Every structure is written in C-alpha cells, then in structure tokens.
Amino acid sequence: MPPNPRVTKAFRAMKAIGISEDKVKPVLKNLLKLFDKNWELIEGENYRALADAIFESEEAEAIEQSKKIVNNEEGYLEEEAQVNEEPERPFKRSRLRNREGEASPSLNNTSLPGTSLVIPKEEQDELRETCPQNQNQSQGIADSPQPNTGKLRSESQAAACQLLGKNKEELPVSTKSMMVQERCDPSRPSAVNISQQKIRLRTESNSVSHPMRLRDRGKGTLSPQIPSGEKRSSLAGCRKEPKLEPSIAVLPKQKTTTSHVLIKDEPVTYDVSQLEVPITVIQPDPSSIGEPSSGNGSIRENNGPDPLASQSMGEKGTADGDPISNETRNIGELARVSDALGAKGAHFNSLDGSVSSQFDEEVVLPQEPQLPPPCDGVDDGMQLNKKASENYCETNEENKENDLEDTNFQHVVVSQEHQLTPETIRSLHDVVDIAKGQERVVITLVNEVNNKSPPSFFYIPKNAVFQNAYVNFSLARIGDNNCCSTCSGDCLSLSMPCACSHETGGEFAYTTDGLIKDEFLKECISMNRDPEKHCQYFCKECPLERSKNEDIVGSCKGHLVRKFIKECWWKCGCTIQCGNRVVQRGISRNLQVFMAPGGKGWGLRTLEDLPKGAFVCEYVGEVLTNAELYDRVSRSSKREEHSYPVLLDADWGSEVVLKDEEALCLDATYYGNVARFINHRCFDSNMVEIPVEVETPDHHYYHLAFFTTRKVKAMEELTWDYGIDFDDHDHPVKAFRCQCGSRFCRSVKRPSRSRTLRR
Numbered sequence: 001m002p003p004n005p006r007v008t009k010a011f012r013a014m015k016a017i018g019i020s021e022d023k024v025k026p027v028l029k030n031l032l033k034l035f036d037k038n039w040e041l042i043e044g045e046n047y048r049a050l051a052d053a054i055f056e057s058e059e060a061e062a063i064e065q066s067k068k069i070v071n072n073e074e075g076y077l078e079e080e081a082q083v084n085e086e087p088e089r090p091f092k093r094s095r096l097r098n099r100e101g102e103a104s105p106s107l108n109n110t111s112l113p114g115t116s117l118v119i120p121k122e123e124q125d126e127l128r129e130t131c132p133q134n135q136n137q138s139q140g141i142a143d144s145p146q147p148n149t150g151k152l153r154s155e156s157q158a159a160a161c162q163l164l165g166k167n168k169e170e171l172p173v174s175t176k177s178m179m180v181q182e183r184c185d186p187s188r189p190s191a192v193n194i195s196q197q198k199i200r201l202r203t204e205s206n207s208v209s210h211p212m213r214l215r216d217r218g219k220g221t222l223s224p225q226i227p228s229g230e231k232r233s234s235l236a237g238c239r240k241e242p243k244l245e246p247s248i249a250v251l252p253k254q255k256t257t258t259s260h261v262l263i264k265d266e267p268v269t270y271d272v273s274q275l276e277v278p279i280t281v282i283q284p285d286p287s288s289i290g291e292p293s294s295g296n297g298s299i300r301e302n303n304g305p306d307p308l309a310s311q312s313m314g315e316k317g318t319a320d321g322d323p324i325s326n327e328t329r330n331i332g333e334l335a336r337v338s339d340a341l342g343a344k345g346a347h348f349n350s351l352d353g354s355v356s357s358q359f360d361e362e363v364v365l366p367q368e369p370q371l372p373p374p375c376d377g378v379d380d381g382m383q384l385n386k387k388a389s390e391n392y393c394e395t396n397e398e399n400k401e402n403d404l405e406d407t408n409f410q411h412v413v414v415s416q417e418h419q420l421t422p423e424t425i426r427s428l429h430d431v432v433d434i435a436k437g438q439e440r441v442v443i444t445l446v447n448e449v450n451n452k453s454p455p456s457f458f459y460i461p462k463n464a465v466f467q468n469a470y471v472n473f474s475l476a477r478i479g480d481n482n483c484c485s486t487c488s489g490d491c492l493s494l495s496m497p498c499a500c501s502h503e504t505g506g507e508f509a510y511t512t513d514g515l516i517k518d519e520f521l522k523e524c525i526s527m528n529r530d531p532e533k534h535c536q537y538f539c540k541e542c543p544l545e546r547s548k549n550e551d552i553v554g555s556c557k558g559h560l561v562r563k564f565i566k567e568c569w570w571k572c573g574c575t576i577q578c579g580n581r582v583v584q585r586g587i588s589r590n591l592q593v594f595m596a597p598g599g600k601g602w603g604l605r606t607l608e609d610l611p612k613g614a615f616v617c618e619y620v621g622e623v624l625t626n627a628e629l630y631d632r633v634s635r636s637s638k639r640e641e642h643s644y645p646v647l648l649d650a651d652w653g654s655e656v657v658l659k660d661e662e663a664l665c666l667d668a669t670y671y672g673n674v675a676r677f678i679n680h681r682c683f684d685s686n687m688v689e690i691p692v693e694v695e696t697p698d699h700h701y702y703h704l705a706f707f708t709t710r711k712v713k714a715m716e717e718l719t720w721d722y723g724i725d726f727d728d729h730d731h732p733v734k735a736f737r738c739q740c741g742s743r744f745c746r747s748v749k750r751p752s753r754s755r756t757l758r759r
C-alpha cells in the first residue's frame, strides 16, 4: 500500500520542527482515531494539534516515567518482603506490548492503545491546580508559522482544565485521562466537540465486556506484585527486532529475580462447586437441526470426498472447493448445537481431507456474529439465538417425548434447590452429545447454574477454511524429509526416531503412553508463563496491524517463536495407531461442557482424572485470514459477550513480510469444537497450547492442541491462559473482565504499592 500522502506531509511538517517520524507515528495514529480520520483537524494551523499531542505525550510519559521509577524502588522493597511470605508466587505476565522501551505505563490506562497521550490522574490534579481559569491561549499560536510548543502546551493544559472542570465527574478515570489529552482550544470548538463525541463513544465501547485475545503478545512477565496495567521492563530472549519507539521512554528494569519462584503443579483452583452432580441433562430436539441452517450456503452437501480436495485442501476448505463464503451467510440463521442428534448429515471437508457430517442441506451462516449481550454473570450464553431457541422449545415439544423413548441418554432432573418452573425446565437444554457423534467420545453439556440455553454453533471436529485463507498443502509438496514413508507400525517403537522427530530435535515429543514428555512440556509451559526468557519475534510489518487497515500500520506487539510438535501423517508409512499421531486421532478423554460459575459463561471440564501432559483437544474453528477476522469483528455491530478467535502466529517470525492470505487465525464463533468453551485462567491454567504440524510443513497453518500442565482431577474445569492483554481494546480478540479466580490474575488491579507504602 503506497504511503498516504497526508501522512507523509504530516511527517514532513513535524520533521521541520525537529520531531522524528518515530515519535509522530503513534501519536498521529491515535489522533486519526480520535478525530475519526478528520485530517483537517490534524492539518489545521500547520499541524498544531499533532505537535500539541506529541508534546503532551512526552510530558505525560516523563511524569509517568519518574513516578514509575519511584514506584519500582518502593515496590521492590515490598516485593522482597512478600516473597518470603509467598514462596510459590510466580512471575506475572505482562504483554509484549509492554516490552521494555516500547511504551510508558500510562499508556495502559488509556482507551487508545499505544497512544502516548494520556496524562495520569495525578497530573490531572496538578493541571487542575495550576491552570488559570478561562484562558485563551490560542492567540499568537495561529500566527506562528511553526507550532509554538510552549504555548501549545499551556494551551492544552488550559483545555484540560476546562474539560476537567466541566465533565470529569461523570466519566471514568480512563476517560478523564482522555479528556486531558483532548485539545480544547476555544478558537476551535469543533475539534473539542468531535473529541468529546469520541470520548463518549469510547467510554461506551469500553464498558463492553470484551472477549479474548491470544498469545501473540502479552507474555511478558511481571513480578507478582505489579499491577497488571504496569509495564515490564526487561528485554530478554532472542528477539529479532526489538525496535524501540524513540518517542517512548525506556523503563527501568524491574528486579524480578528475587520474586521468581516457579509455580508447583497444584495451583489451587476455585471450582470446587463444580464437583456437584449435574442437575439437569436434557436431550436436544433432533428435529430442529437441518432447517435453521438450510439455504444456499457454501458448506455443501457432499456425497464423498473429492480426491483432489482431500489431497490438496489449500483449495479453500470445502469438498467442492467452495470456501465458507461471506456472501452466503444470512443473519439470524445459525444452527444450534443442540440440534445435534438430529443432524441429517450434509458434509464438508475439513483440513485433514476427511469429510464431516453436518447437514442435509447447504448451510447458511450468519452475516454477522451472533453473539449475545454482555455477560452479567447470570445471563450467559447466546442470547441472540434465544428466539430460535424458544421456537425450538415450543415446536419440538411433542418430539421430545419420542426422543425420550429413543435414547438412553435422555433424562431431566429438576433441582428443588433451584425451584425451576416448567418453562425453565423447557429452556434447560442439556445436550447429550454436542459433537453429534463426530468425536470418538460423547461430549455432554449441562447447565446447573442458570437457565441459559445451549449455545448455537456448528460442531466441527476439524478445521474448515473460510473464504480467503490460503492453506495450501498437498501430499506432493511434502518431501521425504518431512515424512517417514519407509516406516511401518508405530514409530515410537523404533530404535532410531524417524524423520518426523526432526522438528523436536530428533526425539519424539510423546511418550509411549501418549503423553507429552516432561522436558518438552516444561518448555512449552515456561514459554507461556515467562515468554521473555524465550524467543519473541517482532514483525517488520505485522500482519495483525496491517489487517486493521488503518492509515498507519502500527508496530508489531511481538509473537512468541513457538516449539512445534510434528506428527506423522498420510504420507508416512506408519499406522494411525502410531504413537506419533496423538492430536490427529482426536479427543479421547471424557469431557463435558458446563455452565461455569462466576459469569464466565460455558466452560469445559474433564469427567475423568487426567495425567500431566495428556492431550485434551484441539482448538478447532474456521481458518480465516487476519483481515477476514477484522472484517468480521468490525462488521459486528452487536455487543459481544464472548469471542472465539485464536491467531496462528507461531511462525510469523520466519517470514520477512507475511502475505495477507497467509496470516491466519481460527475463529470458532460459528464453527468449532469443544475447545471453544475453554475459559481463560491467568498464569496457572491447567492446560497449555502447543502448535502441532500434521498435514503441512508450512507453519502458516497448524493445529493448536491443548495438553494438561499437571494432573487434573475429574470435574475440574479445564483452562488455558489466553495470553490476553486486558488493556488492549484494539485487538480483534478482545479483553474481558477476568473472573479466573487465580491469585495471579492479571486483570485484577492491585492497589499501587507506592500508595500502600505511603499510607
């Protein structure tokens, strides 16, 4: 994309007054957002707004910086004291976006991620005290051929005072901070109005409960006592491009070593309540399934695998080569997983070339995400489909009786405790097998918490390619060095590991019991919990940032360079029972989807004890390009309760510039498997995600598999650490109010240590 000439001009104007492009870039980006890309406001008076914002940003950072230094010193003393009391407290992760030198802590408090415009609350107070009322500082500035920095600064202070005096009480702190950064020049009321409008918008959007984002970043470590909003200082590992933003102050190193104690295997979970026996198990009505999703969608009926498609599934997903197409999606028509047992059996190809049974007729997907209103802790689930769900209940009432006769699974237990009315009972759909027989095991769904209906989505056991995602693999492209065509039987029994072990250093990642080897697991866990000790890659041109399609491509927040497992595959000579084929054999554990306590929505738990290193499930969804994901997210006008995308960024570091169609993610919003129910837990989650190469050595596409990090008891909730950046509101995978209950929760804002000390 050629550079926007207006951006170039802005850079030039700032360069003329000695401000480098690096400093201008983040601020300009945020101003564009703030002003809704109204360039006139930025260009006016010889880029005064821009210069002003840059200076304000520098000031704010300097203040934060000095406060941070004081805090760190104080905090360190406190940390040292606490470490003795809590010997098992591990590092806390920050975001990679918080890496050393990238941004000052104040930035985390803003609803403009990456901006350096925020003035901390204390500074607002300062401003309130120092600025004279009713100033009109604009005079003289307009005459100046270049931005008058001194005046501009005092002008914005005056503006800040005005705004603070007027509106501050009505707004949350982050918004107050934003207001301070707003230009409030009386000579330019329109700018103020726009800013204020924008503030209002942002205030609203910030109140939305945001869904998850994944581990593309956010894996910095913080010492446990550091509030999650604060930044981590050290640049460690073998980052390839720790490009520092010159405009942003480098933070002092935190003294983390003293508090770094590795967590033990048995972190306390708070899900004891889940040990109760499910109170309701209601069979879904089979008759409703085919209909809601019929139409001219592009997941087509297929009478058998197309040999070409099954060997070269790059070719966009479905058996007849059709991708799951945007155009064919209809709003409001999303099949329900509770339709499961009645699936009439259409088919579409998944990425392993297998054909999944879905529906008789072509599936019509929704145009927009069908997510429900924000989570209030009670009203979990897929509200937007409530209507469908109600219809479902009514119209299928009579079928229910028949179903009850037809299946052994079906039973309804009414809880006295919950005093359920007949209506409520009707709406409690506990599902016998959400996988509709597509997994090796039956996966039930129960709700013992509220009367939320089962979620609506299509269960698919394997990934399916959406429109533009380019997943190009074929047997022909897999050379002998990427497979073990001369093997037979079980590769794990060989005295010399076969070629498929090369990816893991000549040793298989699995034990003969099908568990991940301790060493390998340990490293994967450590990578997640303490990413700064591992390789992180900072893209020259980050596909994620690029997909935001903004005038200025933001700088990469970093991606972990991950360890892959490579499993044997079609072209290998071994059998499907080979010990180096774990993930591809699918789910083998007894799992259950259940309504999790604490407002997290549905969750996944195990019904059997699991050993450490056990494969649980793969994250399955639609394979999308990042751009497609952004498109989906931005087209969604609704307030989404949960979100389900995961970036496949484990190998982005191997490309200088990744093509748009190669930067992929998985979205399980509409199509997914049990993994879409796995809730997040900060730091001490009982599962870790590991990239697994199955079909193709091209790591643009891979499988994301979950393995237990420790022994997990039956009925425990299964969790993984999304690596979420709770302060990033600019990511397609949104943050949410974390209810993980972990004592290392990153979303819990701890009181400032310095404040504690001062008291």
Ligand SMILES: C[S@@+](CC[C@H](N)C(=O)[O-])C[C@H]1O[C@@H](n2cnc3c(N)ncnc32)[C@H](O)[C@@H]1O
Binding pocket: 210, 211, 212, 375, 380, 381, 455, 599, 600, 601, 602, 603, 641, 642, 643, 644, 675, 676, 677, 678, 679, 680, 681, 736, 737, 738, 739, 740, 741
């Ligand atoms: C992949 S979904 C997990 C399943 C989801 N709970 C559901 O009901 O479908 C991710 C979403 O679950 C919710 N969630 C996951 N972990 C959470 C946590 N620790 N605290 C609060 N909400 C959580 C968030 O809304 C998030 O966007």
